[in-house]
Amino acid sequence: MTWHWVAEHEPRWDQDKAAALGDLPPTLFGLGHPEVGRPLGDAWWRVEDETGAAIGYGRLDDTWGDAEILIIAAPTVRRTGVGAFVLENLEREAAARQLNYVYNVVPTRHPAGEDVRGWLTHHGFAATEVGELRKRVAAGATPRAD
Template sequence: MDWTREEHPVWDAEKQRIIGGAPEGAFVLLFADGDELPGEWWSARDEAGAVVGYGRLDIGWGGDAEILLAVDPDRQQQGVGSFVLGHLEQEAAGRGINYVYNTIRDHEARDLVHDWLVVRGFRGSVDGDLRKRVVPYEPVGATAAPAPFHRDTGDRAPGQEEQGGYVDVDEHRY
């Protein structure tokens, strides 16, 4: 799949087909053909170049961003939503966003959408407001060999320190 940013997002027939194809009440659709859209928009396209999903990132104050994702009804359950969500999270993290959130409106598939987001790391209340912390991907390098450990220097094994360091949870009950 291909992830393409829309430079000047407008409401069009493709968005109407995909976003309008969601269950009634899932989205608030107050746009006419050609209306400019708020936020940053991307499209997910299949190998043939057909639009199969959309993602929107709307950055608010306080370091959070609301996300919208919609998948072509004929392409659901095929990984498109996970593709869109993953890319939205990367876009948000790359902008220094702390959290992405989604408000699930009342509609026939509300519980399915809620559970789908929870499985992907979102947390929140039962009223449909779900959030997820996003952080930039930073690969952690490792050395080729483990650090040396010398018993003769007085080092103690984990859980055996006299001060600070590791605490053995089995020895410290609350």
């Protein structure tokens, strides 16, 4: 499989993002009730497969030297490595911005919250006293050029 990491220069809510969330509501991730075409804040990238179809997304919200991340893998490609691909590239993007940590807060209402927390821990994240899962950004990493 060949996946491509594509920057969204003017990210907007669209049907592909909605489809990638599957049954998970956008409100679960602080996205509110977005309408198609609505601009999105933060930095967004999409993962495209060899046909150009969007199969995943990554979001980086950087403030004060750290960045909250959002990893989305479409239901049809979950457990295939797309999430790890998104995470790897988000870490590279954070390093290119000279950020210190990437972090995620798994919503308590997330139906697979324990699985997500376990996945993040498996990928090097550690829980903090305020409920975040944090990972130090590797210095010198650069985004992949696909």
